[in-house]
Amino acid sequence: MDVLYFAWVRERIGLPKERIETSATTVSDLVAELRAREERYDAAFADLTALRVAVDQELTDFDAPLAGAREVAFFPPMTGG
Incomplete structure (x- = not known):
């Protein structure tokens, strides 16, 4: 899966991107795996309220299933101008 x-x-x-093997079944599980890797991941995912997530380019929430997903993207909320 691409992250x-x-x-x-x-x-x-x-x-900007990495390819990972994961046994995570939801986005939350994936975040837990990533946070356990290194301190830099833990810092990036410390406040999930400050993040948005997309699975296969569809906005979703952190409880979303990952079955069959090819890509997960993490980003801060977008603002307009």
């Missing part, structure tokens, strides 16, 4: 990071999430983790 994409945008804006300050990318800056904290230090990668």
Whole structure:
């Protein structure tokens, strides 16, 4: 599965994208796996209320299932101008 990071999430983790193998069944499970990896992931995902998530380019919530997903993207809320 491809995991994409945008804006300050990318800056904290230090990668724009990575390919991972996961046994996570939901986005929340994936976040828990990532947070357990290293401190930089833990810092990036410390406040989930400050993040949005998309699975296969569809906005969703952190309880969304990952079965069959090819891509998960994490990013801060978008604002208009």
